[in-house]
Amino acid sequence: MLRKLFKFHGGVKPATHKEQSTTAPIAPVPMPDRLVIPLHQSVGGHPRPLVQVGDKVLKGQRIGAADGQLSAAVHASTSGTVRAIAPTLMPHTSGLTALAVTIEPDGEDRWCELERIDVRSASPDEIRDYLRDAGIVGLGGAVFPSHLKLKPGKSGTLKTLVINGAECEPFITCDDMLMRERADAMLQGIITMRQLLQAEEVLIGIEDNKPQAVAAVQAAIQKSGESGIEAIAIPTRYPAGGAKQLIRVLTGIEVPHGQRSTDYGVQCFNVGTAFAIHEALSLGRPMIQRLVTVTGNVNAPRNYEVLLGTPMDHVVRLAGARPDTDRYIMGGPMMGARMPAFDVPVVKATNCILVGSPALFPPPPPEMPCIRCGECAKACPADLAPFEMYWHSRAKNFGKAQEYHLFDCIECGCCSFVCPSRIPLVDYFRFSKSEIWTREREKDAADTARDRFEFKNFRQEREKQEKAEKLAAKAAATREKVATEPKAAPTPATPTAASPAAQPAPTAAAAPAAPTATGADAAKKALIEAAMERARQQKAQAAAAPKNTENLSPEAQAEIAEIDARRAAAAKPATPPAPDA
Known part of the structure; x- marks a missing residue:
């Protein structure tokens, strides 16, 4: 029974240019002289470096730890020595730099001790954490951390798992060759993803211009004996490989902007991501390499398995770039970005290196x-x-x-x-x-x-x-203390003829009695008078004491003594003359 397919609005049909790079099988890339591995290769936080300059690292060793849940770890692509951890030019059209770890390979390509997980006994959260630490991200272009997408949503189950094998962008064929040559391993990753998401069905969408890939995937499904998994050939129309467009074509569901597809019971992954999940869970291998299409202005377009961090010109050299090459484009001609240099590194988002020339991509008209x-x-x-x-x-x-x-x-x-x-x-x-x-x-x-x-x-x-408030509380405590202290009895003074006590007291009509001050006011006045007296004494001492007279010569000291003597003589009162006898 044929499945009903739907259409999405718009789209175009550009020339595909895919036949040139599918004539030869996937080939490995020789080890370069250096690997420049950026620490930030996916959506989310910037992983922090776990190595230092001069450290010896092994293949698959984690060199960058995930920065929170919205992030993914980064690993060494081969064994060697860390030569630098510094900002390096990134494969982005902006020409900006980012922190990267430069490794000088030792030629041994020796693996570290791989961490494995038992998928049958591990919980879903443990598997997701393992995939995060293995650096698994979406390889369809968005490079979103895959462990976050492997959640079934609010309901806890998923109706449809959509696997994107459309690969609608012109020139790019890495997904096509992956499905042709590694359909069995890819399918094992899809089965694991289905178990994590509790999906009822799996739909693998492949454009109908890839008949060999469709046949290979259908054969792998039949061989596995799994039910509820179907490989479907969809009409070739760009951009049928967009997640929302492919979901629309296969299920008829339109996911509004700003909402998650899991809210509608659907989740979408790329075929390359499924293969990487199989490598991580079945073999314990983190994401250290990916398939890259090298095509365009080259003599032998082909797909290569490239270690992450390999300079792009090292890969292009294998395909034989022509002399009039003037640019590298990461991705296809529709959505790709022109690279700021030829030696920028291959990263997790690099699905294609499109080599350009003025003849292949002429300057746009005005x-x-x-x-x-x-x-x-x-x-x-x-x-x-x-x-x-x-x-x-x-x-x-x-x-x-x-x-x-x-x-x-x-x-x-x-x-x-x-x-x-x-x-x-x-x-x-x-x-x-x-x-x-x-x-x-x-x-x-x-x-x-x-x-x-x-x-x-x-x-x-x-x-x-x-x-x-503290000062007010302290003042209040002081006033309370003064008020509660016992007052001393006044000492009676002996009246004298000159003392005010010897004078007769004025009558009430003559003068009003002076108000009696409280004990607190009297104490305050006494403190003020004492302080003023100390200030007067200090001022007098400062005025009387000569300054800068410690190290004077004898002549200066004699002159000062003479001046002081004249001042003392002038200060004495003049003696009146004696009366005549």
Whole structure:
């Protein structure tokens, strides 16, 4: 019984250029002189280095630990010596650097002691943690950590597990050759994934321009005796290999943007990811290599099994790059990115090295004004209005671009492919997304700085208040202590003729009696008078004591003594003359 297939909106049919790289089997790549292994090769956190310069490492040894759950570990691709841990140019069109571990191979290619796990007795969470530490990520291009996708969702079970073997991008054939040559091992990984997700059925979608791959997978399914697994040939139309598009074709389910496919009972994985999971769980091998298509402006296009960290020009040299080569593109012509240099390393996201030349990829014609023909909207598989997003992106009106669901764009390039005005629409959309992300980061940084400033002011005000309360409490305690101390009886003074006590007391009518001061006020006045007296004495001593007179010469000391004598003589009162006799 034939399964009913569905259609997705839009899409295009570019020339595939796949036949050139499928004539020869997968070949290994000789060991390069050095391996540059970036620590950040997947979506999520940046793994922290576990080795130091000068360390000896073995093949498969973990050199970068996963940074939280949204991350995956990184391993040494061969045995050798760590020569550097430093920022290195990355395989990204931006030309930015990132921290990488440079290993000089020792030629022995000696494995470390591999950690294995018993899938039958281990819990699902233990298996997921094992896959995280084995560095398993999606090999379809998104490089999302696979252990996070191997969760069945809220319901605890999954209806359909979709395996993506469409490989719709022109020139790329690594998945095609994997299914042809290693279908049995790939299927074992799919079976394990099905058990973890508790999926009722498995649908393997393969474009109908890969008849040999379809036949090989169907034969492996029949050989395994597993029920509920089906390999289906789907119509060749770009981008049928997109996760949402393939789910739509096989199941008829449309997953809205911002929602998870597991909420609809579906999850999607690449065939290369299934093979890597089999290698990790059955053989204990972490992800240290992957299949890479080398094609384009080369004499012998082919698929190679490449160690991660191998320089791209080392791989391209095997295929025989032609003299007019002027660029490397990682990926295909529709969604690939031009590399900033020829010697950037192969990473987990490298499914193809497309060697370019002016003849193969001529300079684009000049961009012309948009005529609002709507061809881009007809071709958009996400059912967007690219011409509207283009106008607002060009005007830097990013808020309006978001209103037209800018972030629903999967950057497949269909709109640019059909545009009669030759407008690089995807470039405008990428620019808008990056600007929005940058502004969001700046806003988050400003909000964080404001929160810190406000908390600092709050802390200072709180400390001032606490200090004032302590001082007030101390003053209150002092007043209470003075008030409770027994007062000394006044000593009677002997009246004299000159003393006020000897004078008759004034009558009430003559003068009012002076108010009697409290004991606290009297003590305070006494303290103030004593302090003022000490200050007067210190001032007098400071004025009287000569300064800088410690190391004077005898002549200076004699001069000072003479001046002091004159001052003393002048200070004495003059003696009156004696009266005449």
